Amino acid sequence: MRIKSLSFTSCIVLSMMFTSLYGNPLQLSSIDSLKVQSQTQNNLPLANTIIEIVEYYKNIDADSSTLYALRLIEISDSLNYSEGVLAANVALVNVDFIKGAYFQGIQRALPFLAQEFEYEGYHLANLYLATGNCYSSLGIYKTGVEYYLKSQKIFKELDVKDKINTVSNNLGALYIRLENFSSALDVFINMDISAENKALQVTTKVNFGFIYLGLNDFEKAETNFLDVLNFGDDVIEVRAKAIASYKLGDLYTQRKEYAKALVHYNNSIDYFSVLENEAQKMNPLNGIAKIHFERNELNKAKEVALRSKMIGEKTQTLSELTDVVNLLSNIYEEEQDYKNAFEYSVLSRELSDSLNISRRNQEIQILEAEYDFERREEELKREQNIALKNQQIMLGGVSSVFLVSLLFIFVFYKSKKNEEEANLRLEHLNKDLKETNNIKNQLFTIIAHDLRNPLSSLYGLVTLLEMRASNQEEMEKMIPELVSQFKHTSTLLNNLLNWSKSQMQGYKVVPSKFDIFELFRTNSKVLASRFQNKEISIKIDSTSSGLVFADRNMIDVVILNILSNAVKYCDKEDSVLISSTSQPGFLTISIKDTGMGIPKNKIRLLFTSSFYSTTGTRNEAGTGLGLMLCKEFVEKNGGKIWVESTFGEGATFYFTLPVHDFAVEA
Structure with missing residues (x-):
């Protein structure tokens, strides 16, 4: 079995966190002195003392950093002290970064980034550094580099060597993310790190280890990771040791030096335990389990893998959880426990699907963030162009004040009009993007949770056939369940395709005159077997005229969904009655059943995008998509739909349709 050798992304995020805003840390005695000092001060001296306290806690205690930052904002606001407000918000952005709330950090920073500062201090x-960290962690590397370079420029002017090295470290880490290891090596080699800055020293060693791994120089990688283990026991150094030990375990596993690998994997677990980081324990645990599997020590492999799986389920670490579930499937297959092997194989596929959906959602979030940034950048450029044009007009107006005035008014009017048109286009684009994203999320939710079940069942049947682990009797038990699931999937697909076509503005209303009772009779025949199986009677009262003017195909979908619901929530000896009443210009159709009814507090959820649904009287599944589709199609045909129900006594669905020509909304 091949062991995965490199895992850069998760570890480099941690490496960047070590040096996010770390400068020259105060000693413990100094911070105690500052706290005592803050109790006797007022106004501006108090604000400056709290700024120093916040600086101390930035990378040590996020909760204390937040507490003092909020206090600093309160004091600075009362003093109108802008530097204090800025320092406090920098600390809060850094806390967002450390906690992984990257979008929140960017959102907090943007109002300050849009301001003009007389002194760039x-x-x-x-702030530029913290914002660069947030953008880089989201994968928006171009923007991250821009903020890093702005930060580096100011620190060079101020000659703050440790901060210059911090920015360089994070730039080098970005190169590692992009697997540009040669450029990363150049950055780190040229850094001048002071002996006092242990945090940056240990972080740089970790990064050198990753660089040499990427360059396939495993001896130098090993040397750098081993050097990390000689550092002290501060929180930052312990985190570095945890990562270095895990990567040493990977290196020795590749060499098949399993004894050394196990020592380092176990050390990594101990370090992560000190840090109370359960999720990160999964990587070394998975490494240990794979070694036991390679040695054919199946019981040990299974014990360790199940421990890792428990952590993954608790922390929802999908990538590592997918790996360990796949390993458990292989272990059970080696033990010839085909039932568990099959179950874990199916679970592995489900986790893989969830991971892919999560990654796609993250990609969409990144695209949205890039779009917001580019829009803000475009607005700033447009404002600068307007200002430049106005200045040129002012400078060119020497010959005639009247002519200059006319030119200024004309250009300003045109610029304002262009700006309004551009803003309007941007609003429409943003609205379209959000609507498209909502449609995508709804489609993914349905596909992930409702289409996957019958496919998984079919996959399971095929797997059992392949393993020859099922007899004829078991096969006969499984086939009816498969048939039931695929009937449900067929209905779901029809609704899903109709709904998505409607959402994407691809469904045009084509009205015509037709008898609606004819559609009811046709659909009752389609559903006849389901009515008969549950011994439900259906009656169509067509004594009055059923002529309506609407899109026949759309109303056919509406009737099929409502009748399907009636069958779903009725049981033996229940009945369904279809009737109509005439109103000026409209026909009101009612479908009344004597089934289980709908709870009063759930009626408001019907016909909405909440996808509310419950199981039927015989555990039939549903998605909630059908009634939402009914509402859209009825309203597109100029009617309305509603329901009246008493829980336990049945429900009556009503909808109206015009009987004459009307203006159709496409």
Whole structure:
């Protein structure tokens, strides 16, 4: 079995966190002195003391950093002290970054980034650095590099060597993310790190290890990771040791030096335990389980893998959880426990699907963030162009004040009009993007949860056939369930395709005159076997005229969904009655059943995008998509739909349709 050798992304995020805003840390005695000092101060001296306290806690205690930052904002606001407000918000952005709330950090930073500062000082440089970290962690590397370079420029002007090295470290880490290891090596080799800055020293060693791994120089990678283990026991150094030990385990596993690998994997677990980081334990645990599997020590492999799986389920670490579930499937297959092997194989596929959907959602979030950034950048450029044009007009107006005035008014009017048109286009684009994203999320939710079940069942049947682990009797038990699931899937697909076509503005209303009772009779024949199986009677009262003017195909979908619901929520000896009443210009159709009814507090959820649904009287599944589709199609045909129900006594669905020509909304 081949062991995966490199896993850069998760570890480099941690490496960047070590040096996010770390400068020259205060000693513990100094911070105690500052706390005592803050109790006797007021106004501006108090604000400056709290700024120093916040600086101390930035990378040590996120909760304390947040607490003092909020206090600093309160004091600075009362003093109108802008530097204090900026320093406090830098600390809060850094806390967002450390906790992985990257979008929240960017959102918090943007109002300050849009301001113009007379003096570009230390706190603004820190803001650029923290913002660059957030963008880089989201994969928006171009924007991250831009903010890093702005931060580096200010720190060089201020000659803050440790901060210059911090920015360089994060730039080098970005190169590692992009697998540009040669450029990353150049950055780290040229850094001048002071002996006092242990945090940056240990982080740089970790990054050198990753660089040499990428360059396939495993001896140098090993040397750098081993050097990390000689550092002290600060939180930052322990985190570095945890990562280095895990990667050493991977290196020795590749060499098949399993004894050494196990020592380092176990050390990594111990370090992560000190940090109370359960999720990160999964990588070394998976490594240990794979070694036991390679040695054919199946019981040990299974024990360790199940421990890792438990952590993954608790922390929802999908990538590592998918790996360990796949390993458990292989272990059970080696033990010839085909039942468990099959179950874990199916679970592995489900986790893989969820992971893919999660990654797609993250890609969409990144695209949205890039879109927002580019829009803001375009607005700034447009404002600068307007200002430049106005200045040129002012400078060129020497010959005639009247002519200059006319030219200024004309250009300003045109610029304002263009700006309004551009803003309007941007609003429409943003609205379309959000609507498209909502449609995508709804489609993914349905596909992930409702289409996957019958496919998994079919996959399971095929797998059992392949393993020859099922006899004829078991096959006969499974086939009716498969048939039931595929009937449900067929209905779902029809609704899903109709709904998605409607959402994407691809469904045009084509009205015509037809008898609606004819559609009811046709659909009752389609559903006849389901009515008969549950011994439900259906009656169509067609004594009055049923002529309506609407799109026949759309109303056919509406009737099929409502009748299907009636069958679903009725049981033996229940009945369904279809009737109509005439109103000026409209026909009101009612479908009344004597089934289980709908709870009063759930009626408001019907016909909405909440996809509310419950199981039927015989555990029939549903998605909630059908009634939402009914509402859209009835309203597109100029009617309305509603329901009246008493829980336990049945439900009556009503909808109206015009009987004459009307203006159709496409």
